[in-house]
Amino acid sequence: MSALEKALQHSRKKQIDECEIVSVKKNITTIRITDSEIAEIKQNFDESFGIRIIHDKKIASIQTTKKEDMEKSIDLAFSTISNLRPREFWQGLPTTVSNRNLEGTYDEKLDKISGSEMMDIAQSIINSANSKKINTITGSLNIVSEFFEIENSNGLSFNDKSTYISGIINAESEHGVLPVSGIGHGSGRTLANFAEKQIGKDAKKMCIESINPKKIDSDTYDIIFEPYSVGELLAFVVSSNFxxxxxxxxxxxxxxxxxxxxxxxxxxxxxxxxxxxxxxTKSVDDEGISTQKNNLIENGIFRNTFSNLFDSYKENEKSTGNGSRIGSPMGRSSEPISISAPHNLKVDSGKSSQEDMIKDTKHGILVGRLWYTYAVNPIKGDFSCTARSGVRIIEDGEIKNPGKSVRIIHNLPTMLKNISDIGNDQQNVIQWASLPSITPSIKTEKIKVISI
Incomplete structure (x- = not known):
C-alpha cells in the first residue's frame, strides 16, 4: 500500500466525507549566469504533499513535506472543520479520470541530464550572446523534472511524469549615450527542441539595436508588440478577464x-x-479533471471562460479542467487548494512578417519587452506598462532609431478592437513565475505613449 493510499484509508476510518491528496516530487537544477560567465549551478530536490478534506461541505486544507506525517496532517486539518462554514454549493471531488496520451511532455534526456551537459548549454547561450558591443550577460537556465500524483477517497488515481526547460538571458551594453539591454528567452519540454543559441542571438540583437536611443515624444502611436511583450500582456492584463x-x-x-x-x-x-x-501542456488538470481545448475569443467573439471545481460549483457549473497548482519556476506544486488558471494561452498566427508590419506603419513604435505591467482599473480594462528594452521608432515604414523608455497607459477592450495586424512569428513565451503563452507579434493602433 502506498503512502497516499494509507493516508486515504486513514481518512475513511475518520469517516471524513472526502479527502484529496496531491504529491509532487520535483528536481530543479538552476544555472545562474552573472558577469558573462557561469556563476553557480544549484540542484534542489523537493517532495511535498497537499491535503484537502471536505466534511459536511466544509473544506479544510494542509500541506506537509513529511510523508510519514500525512495521517497526523489529516487529523489536524479535520480538527479545524467545526470552525468553518459549509460550502453548500460543493458537489464533490471527481471519481474517475480520462487520460489523453500526449507526446513530448516528458523527456528522459532532460530527466537524466548531467551538470556538465547543462553547463555546456548555458555556455552556448553565453557564447551566442557575446559581442564587442555587449558588456555584461546575466540570466539563468532552469531544468525541472517532476513526478505528480493525485488520489482521492472517491477512487480517483492519477500520476504524471513531466520535464521542463527554460532559459533567459539579458545582454547589457554601455557602448552609447546610456546603458541599454536586450532579452533572449526560450522554453519547452524536450531537450532536442530547445534552441539555446537562438536565446543568445535574440538578446544580442535586441541590445545592439537599442544602442544610442532617441527620445520618444509623448503622442499617439501604432505599436507593434513582439511576442515576448505580448506574453507579458496576456499574463498580467488579459488572462484574468477570462x-x-x-x-x-x-x-x-x-x-x-x-x-x-x-x-x-x-x-x-x-x-x-x-x-x-x-x-x-497536460492531459489532466491538477484536480484530476481531463483538460480541454478552450476557445476564449473566437473570430473576435468572447466564447468561453476557464475554471476549477470550486469556482464552477459556486455557480452550479462544471469545471473546464483548469484547476491549477502552479509551481516555480515551472510545473506543479502541492498547494492543497487549487486556483483557476489557463494552461497555454495561444494567439493564432497571422500572415504578416514583421518586415511587412513595419512597412505598413507610418508613425509607430516596435516594442520588444515590457516591464511593470499591471491592471490599473481591472473592471474597465485600464492597464499600465513600461517599454524599456528593444524599443524602436518607426517612421514612414522604416525603423529610424532605437527609442528611450516610454510609459503606456491604455485600455484592453480598446486595444483588442484596434488590432490592425497579426504576425507569423509565433513563439513560446514565459515570464518568470508567470503563465505560459504561445503568441506572434501583434500590431495595435492609436495607443497613447508618455515619454519618460
Whole structure:
C-alpha cells in the first residue's frame, strides 16, 4: 500500500466525507549566469504533499513535506472543520479520470541530464550572446523534472511524469549615450527542441539595436508588440478577464460581453493544453479533471471562460479542467487548494512578417519587452506598462532609431478592437513565475505613449 493510499484509508476510518491528496516530487537544477560567465549551478530536490478534506461541505486544507506525517496532517486539518462554514454549493471531488496520451511532455534526456551537459548549454547561450558591443550577460537556465500524483477517497488515481526547460538571458551594453539591454528567452519540454543559441542571438540583437536611443515624444502611436511583450500582456492584463470567478463576479472588463464581439474578427485566443512544447501542456488538470481545448475569443467573439471545481460549483457549473497548482519556476506544486488558471494561452498566427508590419506603419513604435505591467482599473480594462528594452521608432515604414523608455497607459477592450495586424512569428513565451503563452507579434493602433 502506498503512502497516499494509507493516508486515504486513514481518512475513511475518520469517516471524513472526502479527502484529496496531491504529491509532487520535483528536481530543479538552476544555472545562474552573472558577469558573462557561469556563476553557480544549484540542484534542489523537493517532495511535498497537499491535503484537502471536505466534511459536511466544509473544506479544510494542509500541506506537509513529511510523508510519514500525512495521517497526523489529516487529523489536524479535520480538527479545524467545526470552525468553518459549509460550502453548500460543493458537489464533490471527481471519481474517475480520462487520460489523453500526449507526446513530448516528458523527456528522459532532460530527466537524466548531467551538470556538465547543462553547463555546456548555458555556455552556448553565453557564447551566442557575446559581442564587442555587449558588456555584461546575466540570466539563468532552469531544468525541472517532476513526478505528480493525485488520489482521492472517491477512487480517483492519477500520476504524471513531466520535464521542463527554460532559459533567459539579458545582454547589457554601455557602448552609447546610456546603458541599454536586450532579452533572449526560450522554453519547452524536450531537450532536442530547445534552441539555446537562438536565446543568445535574440538578446544580442535586441541590445545592439537599442544602442544610442532617441527620445520618444509623448503622442499617439501604432505599436507593434513582439511576442515576448505580448506574453507579458496576456499574463498580467488579459488572462484574468477570462477567469470564470472574475467573470461571474462582474470584475472582468468583459463581464457584460459574453458572446459579443470584443476584438477584431481575425483575433483568436485559445487555452490549449495540448500544444507541442507548451510549458502548460497536460492531459489532466491538477484536480484530476481531463483538460480541454478552450476557445476564449473566437473570430473576435468572447466564447468561453476557464475554471476549477470550486469556482464552477459556486455557480452550479462544471469545471473546464483548469484547476491549477502552479509551481516555480515551472510545473506543479502541492498547494492543497487549487486556483483557476489557463494552461497555454495561444494567439493564432497571422500572415504578416514583421518586415511587412513595419512597412505598413507610418508613425509607430516596435516594442520588444515590457516591464511593470499591471491592471490599473481591472473592471474597465485600464492597464499600465513600461517599454524599456528593444524599443524602436518607426517612421514612414522604416525603423529610424532605437527609442528611450516610454510609459503606456491604455485600455484592453480598446486595444483588442484596434488590432490592425497579426504576425507569423509565433513563439513560446514565459515570464518568470508567470503563465505560459504561445503568441506572434501583434500590431495595435492609436495607443497613447508618455515619454519618460
Amino acid at each position: 477567469n470564470f470567478k472574475t467573470f461571474s463576479e462582474k470584475k472582468s472588463c468583459f463581464s457584460n460581453d459574453f458572446d459579443e464581439e470584443i476584438a477584431v474578427s481575425d483575433f483568436n485566443l485559445t487555452d490549449d493544453p495540448y500544444i507541442a512544447e507548451g510549458v502548460g
